[in-house]
Amino acid sequence: DTEVTQTPKHLVMGMTNKKSLKCEQHMGHRAMYWYKQKAKKPPELMFVYSYEKLSINESVPSRFSPECPNSSLLNLHLHALQPEDSALYLCASSPRGLAGGFNEQFFGPGTRLTVL
Amino acid sequence: AQKVTQAQTEISVVEKEDVTLDCVYETRDTTYYLFWYKQPPSGELVFLIRRNSFDEQNEISGRYSWNFQKSTSSFNFTITASQVVDSAVYFCALVVGYALNFGKGTSLLVTP
Numbered sequence: 001d002t003e004v005t006q007t008p009k010h011l012v013m014g015m016t017n018k019k020s021l022k023c024e025q026h027m028g029h030r031a032m033y034w035y036k037q038k039a040k041k042p043p044e045l046m047f048v049y050s051y052e053k054l055s056i057n058e059s060v061p062s063r064f065s066p067e068c069p070n071s072s073l074l075n076l077h078l079h080a081l082q083p084e085d086s087a088l089y090l091c092a093s094s095p096r097g098l099a100g101g102f103n104e105q106f107f108g109p110g111t112r113l114t115v116l
Numbered sequence: 117a118q119k120v121t122q123a124q125t126e127i128s129v130v131e132k133e134d135v136t137l138d139c140v141y142e143t144r145d146t147t148y149y150l151f152w153y154k155q156p157p158s159g160e161l162v163f164l165i166r167r168n169s170f171d172e173q174n175e176i177s178g179r180y181s182w183n184f185q186k187s188t189s190s191f192n193f194t195i196t197a198s199q200v201v202d203s204a205v206y207f208c209a210l211v212v213g214y215a216l217n218f219g220k221g222t223s224l225l226v227t228p
């Protein structure tokens with residue numbers, strides 16, 4: 001299995017809802033990432049997990065809560081989101097943890113989130 | 117600091133024309149990697165090419181070619197005989213360590 005999968009593909013939620021995005025990889029990768037991409041903009045890094053520990057949080061609001069239950073799975077829990085949080089959420093994984101120099105990232109197909 | 121500049125925001129060409137997408141990067145590191153990604157309307161980031169800083173060989177893959185020039189800090193991408201399916205946003209990216217620094221992207225529209 002040489003891909004990163006993300007579910008759901010599309011998600012529509014209200015501002016009071018709680019939902020989760022899921023990302024999975026079975027390549028034995030040790031770093032996993034969440035990116036947010038607004039329309040017509042490049043992806044922006046949100047979080048990085050290295051060896052299942054949160055290593056990087058790019059000052060993301062607490063209404064986004066990441067979780068890495070095991071080395072293959074990465075979740076992003078969403079609560080009390082705003083309409084401006086509507087975006088494409090991309091997950092990526094890398095073979096090594098963050099301390100090892102160059103580390104290519106492999107991207108999933110993304111979840112398109114709409115907040116009403 | 118690492119930075120990638122894609123000065124062309126939008127390009128529109130007619131099918132079968134050649135088109136070059138420009139990418140200029142800045143870094144003080146001697147070891148770095150450059151990438152091009154394609155993002156069609158479906159949203160998935162499609163990997164096109166990776167180049168490391170020690171390999172200045174140009175590359176050709178079918179209708180795609182890349183020109184890496186360290187002297188001008190550029191990594192330009194040319195599509196020969198463009199097709200409608202090439203319509204997408206193209207991102208150039210610079211990697212030093214774990215950080216993936218994207219340019220702002222160039223939106224390419226190929227019309228029949």
